[in-house]
Amino acid sequence: MSRYLARYGRYPAWKNTAAQYFACGEAMYPQLLQDLERAEHTIFVEYFIVHTGKMWDGVEAILRRKAAQGVDVRLIYDDFGSLLGLPTDFVVRMERAHIRCIPFNPVVPVLSLVMNHRDHRKIVVIDGRIAYTGGVNLADEYINAEQRFGYWKDAALRIEGDAAWNFTVMFLNFWNAFRLSETDYSAFRPQHSAHPVQDGIVQPYADSPLDEEPVAETVYLNLLARAEQYVYIYTPYLAVGEEMLDALKNGKIAGAGLDVYEEETEFFFEDRSEMVKRDTLLSLLVSMPNVVLTSHQAFLTNEALHNIAQVTLENLDAYFQDGTILNQVQ
Numbered sequence: 138m139s140r141y142l143a144r145y146g147r148y149p150a151w152k153n154t155a156a157q158y159f160a161c162g163e164a165m166y167p168q169l170l171q172d173l174e175r176a177e178h179t180i181f182v183e184y185f186i187v188h189t190g191k192m193w194d195g196v197e198a199i200l201r202r203k204a205a206q207g208v209d210v211r212l213i214y215d216d217f218g219s220l221l222g223l224p225t226d227f228v229v230r231m232e233r234a235h236i237r238c239i240p241f242n243p244v245v246p247v248l249s250l251v252m253n254h255r256d257h258r259k260i261v262v263i264d265g266r267i268a269y270t271g272g273v274n275l276a277d278e279y280i281n282a283e284q285r286f287g288y289w290k291d292a293a294l295r296i297e298g299d300a301a302w303n304f305t306v307m308f309l310n311f312w313n314a315f316r317l318s319e320t321d322y323s324a325f326r327p328q329h330s331a332h333p334v335q336d337g338i339v340q341p342y343a344d345s346p347l348d349e350e351p352v353a354e355t356v357y358l359n360l361l362a363r364a365e366q367y368v369y370i371y372t373p374y375l376a377v378g379e380e381m382l383d384a385l386k387n388g389k390i391a392g393a394g395l396d397v398y399e400e401e402t403e404f405f406f407e408d409r410s411e412m413v414k415r416d417t418l419l420s421l422l423v424s425m426p427n428v429v430l431t432s433h434q435a436f437l438t439n440e441a442l443h444n445i446a447q448v449t450l451e452n453l454d455a456y457f458q459d460g461t462i463l464n465q466v467q
Contacts, residue, residue: 138359138363142352145352146342146343146350148341149340150338150339151303151339152299153298153299153332153335154297154298154299154335155296155298155333155336156295157294157296157297158292158293158294159294159295160292161289161292162281163282165269165293165295166280169261169295172261172263173196173203173261175263176203176263177264178209178327179210179263179265179305179325180208180209180261180263181261181262181263181304181308181309182196182200182211182212182213183259183261183308183311184213184214184215184258184260185219185255185259185274186214186215186222186276187212187218187222187274188219188221188222188275189224190277191283192276192277192279192280193276200236201236204235211236211237211308211312212239213256213308214238214239215241215242215255215256216240216241217242217252218256222276239312239316241255241315242255254346258307258311258343259271259272259273259274260307260308264327266301266327267296267301268295268296268297268301268304268341269294269295270294270304271294272291272292272293273292273293279291296341297333298332299332300339300340301327302326303341303343304341305325306322307343309322309325310347311347314347358384361381377418377422382421385425385427
């Protein structure tokens with residue numbers, strides 16, 4: 138699998154890399170600011186959501202200061218993800234501050250499937266030596282400075298060392314696809330420095346329509362097929378495609394536990410057992426003996442916790458009384 142990623146994704150595996158896990162955005166944010174302050178050559182920022190507020194203001198102030206000092210600062214943000222969170226003259230303001238800026242796939246008031254093409258990456262690369270990724274966007278709810286939906290839980294990862302180069306390549310590939318600036322990336326390779334304490338082998342990789350290769354899908358299916366005991370996948374999104382269905386059917390994947398399903402809204406948290414399920418994929422997944430399917434609650438609000446606890450206790454009570462489960466999906 139590692140050789141596949143190096144050959145088809147052009148993302149090799151690296152030693153001499155340390156990794157640090159952050160369980161939430163507010164744990165990651167102070168370290169991110171410290172690393173940005175230390176930037177000497179380049180800062181590359183690419184996010185799905187950028188919203189004005191405490192989090193972005195702290196990042197922007199450093200980006201402006203570093204750009205004024207001559208650091209190469211570039212920003213890619215998804216125009217749809219940031220649609221309601223940025224002023225209309227945002228790009229002009231960034232460019233005037235010498236922060237080169239690309240709004241990915243700008244939103245136009247025309248119904249088109251092209252508008253569904255979005256950039257969901259969340260990465261920062263500093264001097265080619267430090268990189269951040271994970272689920273944390275640049276908006277206040279991600280550091281719980283604002284709680285629109287209750288407590289917000291997204292994780293982040295900081296890597297330092299040789300493997301950060303893969304993130305540099307990710308960013309520059311995407312940047313040059315829309316605003317060609319350079320074809321030779323060697324100038325962005327970091328200067329030799331002391332190696333951090335390494336955490337084994339690290340191999341960051343990315344996937345996009347630009348490579349015409351289903352890199353991410355191939356990696357996940359390979360991991361699932363090679364698993365001997367279990368695989369834990371921590372993600373807010375799960376789309377069950379034909380490849381996974383085929384693998385479940387023919388036994389290449391022994392089993393799957395799914396707690397997110399794209400079409401689940403109509404079915405869960407109410408007794409729908411008397412209804413005809415119009416979703417054939419859901420019906421197929423439920424019928425498979427090697428699939429455990431549970432509903433997913435998106436936000437950790439008091440109401441959500443109360444409802445989850447109430448439904449769970451009602452199910453347990455009914456089960457211990459006569460063996461039935463009140464909210465079972467048949």
